[in-house]
Amino acid sequence: MQFLFIVQMLVIILGPLVKMVLKILGFGFVTYLGFNLIIGQAQDYLFGLMGDVGPVIQGVLGLAKFDVVVNLYFAAISTRFMLAGIDKATDRRRNQVWRKPGGTSIDA
Incomplete structure (x- = not known):
């Protein structure tokens, strides 16, 4: 009897949790693939334009390591979007560092 109660409790608790995790993973996977597709297209477009310029300018861009700068x-951009998504997924807010003197802060 007690074993049945524990199983029911686990199903009630873990059921919605598993659904939520699968939903988040599915949405994250689709977003990741879409974001990589957009970033890849933008890089290809920019490198294509870089190949259309004259040979002298290509040499200057090569010396300046323009391809490294673009990457x-x-x-x-990818890191910024990923960090923003992680903050949103965990629903973390940045804590305020500075507090005015008095109240709950410690006076020096």
Whole structure:
């Protein structure tokens, strides 16, 4: 009898939790694939435009490591979106660091 109660309790607790996790994973997977597709298309477009310029400008862009800069830029965009998504998924808010003196803060 007690075993049945524990099983029912686990089903009641774990059922919605498993559904929520699967929903989040599915949405995250679709978002990840879509985001990678958009970033890849933007990179290909930019590199295609870079190939259309004259040979002298291509040499200058090569010396300036423009392709590395473009990859860093898109990596920074991807990281920013990922961190924003993680903060939203965990529903974390940034805590205020500074508090005015008095109240609950410790006076030095």
